[in-house]
Amino acid sequence: MNYRFIILLLSIQFLYALNVVNVYEDAEDMTTKRWSIYDNNPNGASISNTYDSSRKSKVIELSGEGLDNGYLLRNENSSWWYNHEDKIIQWSMNYSEDFEILIRVKTTDGIRFIYYTPSENSTLVDSIGIYIHYGLGSDSKDGNWHTITRNLEDDLQKVQPDNKIIYIAGFYIRGSGRIDDIKTLASNDKKVVVYPIDNRIKLPSSETLVVTSVNEDGEYICNGVSDQIEINRALDRVASDKRLKTVYLKGAMRCVIDEPILISRGTRLVGDSNVIVQLKDNIGWNTPNKPLIGQKNSDGTVAWKQGEYGHGSVSNIEISGFELSGGIQSEAKGQYFVILINLYNASYVDIHHMKLHDSRGDIIRFYGSDKGKSNHLKVYNNYIENSGHEGIYFVYADNIEAYNNEIYGTRTNSGIRVSSGSNFSIHDNNIGNSLTNIASGYAGILIDSSSKTSIGKATIYNNYIYGKNGGIVLSAGKGFNSKKSLKDVKITHNRLYKINSYGDDGYLNGAIRIKGFHNTLIAYNSIDGSEKDGIVYDEYDGVAGRGTGYKTIVRDNNISNCKGYGINNLNSNIHKFILKNNRLLATEESRSYGLD
Numbered sequence: 153m154n155y156r157f158i159i160l161l162l163s164i165q166f167l168y169a170l171n172v173v174n175v176y177e178d179a180e181d182m183t184t185k186r187w188s189i190y191d192n193n194p195n196g197a198s199i200s201n202t203y204d205s206s207r208k209s210k211v212i213e214l215s216g217e218g219l220d221n222g223y224l225l226r227n228e229n230s231s232w233w234y235n236h237e238d239k240i241i242q243w244s245m246n247y248s249e250d251f252e253i254l255i256r257v258k259t260t261d262g263i264r265f266i267y268y269t270p271s272e273n274s275t276l277v278d279s280i281g282i283y284i285h286y287g288l289g290s291d292s293k294d295g296n297w298h299t300i301t302r303n304l305e306d307d308l309q310k311v312q313p314d315n316k317i318i319y320i321a322g323f324y325i326r327g328s329g330r331i332d333d334i335k336t337l338a339s340n341d342k343k344v345v346v347y348p349i350d351n352r353i354k355l356p357s358s359e360t361l362v363v364t365s366v367n368e369d370g371e372y373i374c375n376g377v378s379d380q381i382e383i384n385r386a387l388d389r390v391a392s393d394k395r396l397k398t399v400y401l402k403g404a405m406r407c408v409i410d411e412p413i414l415i416s417r418g419t420r421l422v423g424d425s426n427v428i429v430q431l432k433d434n435i436g437w438n439t440p441n442k443p444l445i446g447q448k449n450s451d452g453t454v455a456w457k458q459g460e461y462g463h464g465s466v467s468n469i470e471i472s473g474f475e476l477s478g479g480i481q482s483e484a485k486g487q488y489f490v491i492l493i494n495l496y497n498a499s500y501v502d503i504h505h506m507k508l509h510d511s512r513g514d515i516i517r518f519y520g521s522d523k524g525k526s527n528h529l530k531v532y533n534n535y536i537e538n539s540g541h542e543g544i545y546f547v548y549a550d551n552i553e554a555y556n557n558e559i560y561g562t563r564t565n566s567g568i569r570v571s572s573g574s575n576f577s578i579h580d581n582n583i584g585n586s587l588t589n590i591a592s593g594y595a596g597i598l599i600d601s602s603s604k605t606s607i608g609k610a611t612i613y614n615n616y617i618y619g620k621n622g623g624i625v626l627s628a629g630k631g632f633n634s635k636k637s638l639k640d641v642k643i644t645h646n647r648l649y650k651i652n653s654y655g656d657d658g659y660l661n662g663a664i665r666i667k668g669f670h671n672t673l674i675a676y677n678s679i680d681g682s683e684k685d686g687i688v689y690d691e692y693d694g695v696a697g698r699g700t701g702y703k704t705i706v707r708d709n710n711i712s713n714c715k716g717y718g719i720n721n722l723n724s725n726i727h728k729f730i731l732k733n734n735r736l737l738a739t740e741e742s743r744s745y746g747l748d
Contacts, residue, residue, distance in 0.1 A: 174238060176323065177225055177334040179210035187212065188230070190324070190560075190584070191222035193619070193650075199223060204246075204330060207297060211246075211332040218327055219250055225323040225334060229425055229475070230507060230535055232256075232321040232558075238336035239305040239317055248295040251327030255304060258318045262614050263556070263580045265324075266307050268300070282614060282647060284311050299333075360398040361386045365405035379407035379429075383421075384414055391416035391448070401474055403427040410435055412456070414448040417467045421445070423474030425507075430477040431490065438483060443494035443517075444476060455496040465497035471506065478510040488513045490540070497521070500528045512540035520548030525574070527551050536560070536567075543567045543583070550608070552576035559583045562593035566625075567617070569598040575608035584618040595622035596648075599669075601638055602629030610641040616649070623648040623679070628668025630691075633699040639670040643677065650681040662688035662720070672704045679711045685720040686711035686736070689727045702727040712737040 177186060184199045191197075197216030204211040214223050226232055241255055247270070254267040264282055271287030286307060292298055305317045323334055363386050364370040372382045383399065390396040401407070401423030410432045415421055423429075431444055441456045449455055449464030476492050483489035490512035495501060496519045508515045515536050520526035526549040536543045536559045543559040543566065546552050552573055559567040559581060567583035570576055583596040596617030601607065617623050624643055628634040643664060651663040662685035666672055679686045687706055691698060706729050711718040718736035721729055 173335050173337055174233075174235060175333070175335045176233065177212060177332070179212050179332055182210060184212065186225055186228050188224050188226070189216075189221065190224045191220070191326070191619075192216075194220060197221035197223070202330075204332070207244075207246075207332065209332065211330045213330050214325065215328050219252060220326075221328075222324060222326045225325075231425055233319070233336075235320040235336055236318065238320060238338050240301065240303050240337040241320065241323075241335070242299065242301040242337060243323075243334045244297055244299045244332045245292070245329060246295065246297045246331075247293045247327060247329035249293060249327055249329065251293065251325060251329060253326075254324040255302075256321040256324065257304060257308070258321060258556070259308065259312075259315045260318060261312065261315045263321075263616075264308060264312075264315075266302075266304055267324075268302070282616075282645065284308065293329075359396055360400050361390060361396060362400050362402050363407075364402045367405075368402070374401075374405055374407040376406060376408050378410055380409040380411050380413050383407065383409075383429075387413070387415055387419060387421065388448075390419050398422060401427045401429070403474075406430065408432050409444065412443055412454075413445045414454060415445060415466070415469055415471070416448045417450065417465075417469065419468075420470040420472075422470065422472045425473060425475070425505075427474040428477060429474060431479040431481070433480040434482060435479070436482065437490065440488040441491065441494060441513075442489070443491040444478065445471065445493045447495050447498070456494055465499070466495055467499040467501075469495075469498075469500075470502045470504075472502070472504045473506065475507040476509075478512065480510075481512055483512045488541075491515075491517055493517065494519070495526070498526045498529065501526075502530045502532075504530070504532045504534060507535045509535075509537040511538070514542045514545045515539040517542070517545040518547065518549050520550075525550040529553070532556050534558070539563060539565075541565050542569045545569050545571070546573050546576070547571045549573045550575050552578075554578050555580045557581045557583075565593055566595045566598040567593070568596070569600070572601045572603040572605065573599075574606060574610070576610050578612045578615065580614045582616050584616075595625040595665075597623075598625045598627065599641070600625075600627040600629070601634070602632070604632065604634070604637045606637050607639070607641065611644070612642070613644045613646060615646045617646065617651070618649040619652060622665060623651045623663040623682075625665045626667065626669040626672060627665075628698075630668075630693045631697040633697065634668045635670045635699055635702060638668060640672075641669055642673045643675075644673065645676045647678045648680070648682070651679075652683050661685060661690060661692075662716070663714070664688070665690060666704055667691055668698060668702075669704075670702045674704060674706045675708050677709045679709065680713055682714040682716065684714070685716035686714045686718045687729075688717075688720040688722065689729070690720075690722040691726070692722075695723060695726055698726055700726045703730055704728075705730045705732075706734060707732040709734045710737075711735065 179201050182201050187199045189197050194217050200213045202213045254265045257264050266284045268286050268288050270293040274286045363372040372386045386399045398420040403424030403426035406428045447455045447466040455464050478490045481490050491514050492511045493516045518526045528551045531554045533556045538561045628638050648663040663679045663682040664687045666689045
């Protein structure tokens, strides 16, 4: 009798009978490497792996100042789970105080946070439809171990019946206690719908050149020394051969570069998530605009060498999948040194599923000009951290979309910035600080323009911004009438939390700040905890040349816990607010100022 066959058959039947389980944390590896502290204000929060005598196993212990500190579980490489198969989540917990557990999911209607507290009641949806709350009851914080199982799609569809979960992304928790066995399970439905994995890289072998590490055979090999030479050899060959389209960085490997990687038009540079491309530490470039990844123009020139505004153009390129690091450098942050990706006059570009961190200047920068804008640019599903200047920066660009990006620790300026751009959509991004004692950076999202060119169709929605020195800022340059060109921007369904507006700079005086924009719609936003005003119109550098008749429509917003005014018009001689159905709670006397 073929016993091996019988064992195999029984194993297959057994697996079909069970729900498949994906375990994201059971603490048995004795590490905390999948965890991070996303809110460390006040300082001192910690994550440890410890033995629990009542559970007789290792568990994760979270310790901080109650709900003021927040912790995040993702994959070991800081990427989201992108779990498309499962709809059920389960965890075990031992808490003696309040907690908030948020499950981040991508749905057919965008990002949602399904969150659970020890409340006896459920607030099934907040005013903007992104946060769905269920109470687990006070027994869940009685100091004993409890195992919680939730069908996330059921919890979602009780509130939004036509919405469906595409994938589960990650696990947030606030409060101090112990947690274990965080896992997801498939639903019991017999019909299984398999969604395409977002970061799957399709690589037709006939169109692809592979760059490998020294541990594998290949024509292009990275050995950890001046690896841009091999990568650029592969990119040049792809650019010169119409049959080739892709350079694939095959993991696992670390590529160390000391000069830029140069990409030409019609080229894809993709890599596995366990590939790290890093600028050599303390390289001392001290050269403005010099990037880790730049472009080679069709005439063979290198764009960044042509000065601040560059030279030439590039089109139809894709950069995706791998990690890009600026390393440890000595140049001052906030200047144009050590930009990670810098492209001039670019069109039809996709940058996605990247981990990008530690620049001294911008992380991603697209630079057009007033004579010819960059256009058709998409930046999405990236993890961006510790930018020296902007996280994502579009200058003179048209037809822009930035979405599903995680942007943290912007050190001198904005998470996402559009300067003199048009026709853009910025949505479903998480933009925040590490929430240390002093907030860094300026706005989460900054839209600024000194141009009379029309801004076109502009939308900012479904973003979560916290801990920045400013939330969302629309700012026209001084000295010109911008009423006809900078108008009709829509700011909707965003959540702004703990906006730390320190200082007297005009950028820093409200969670949403408008200057020189006309007919802006601000609707269905949630603003909680601004250090100054909730929404403010402020021509802080004077109204000369601006003209009159500006208006801002503010409706159906929740504004709470602002130390300044809920809504503040500092230039009522040229501007007025049109208000409807706004809810102001626990602001300074729950007042507005400068309104008709």
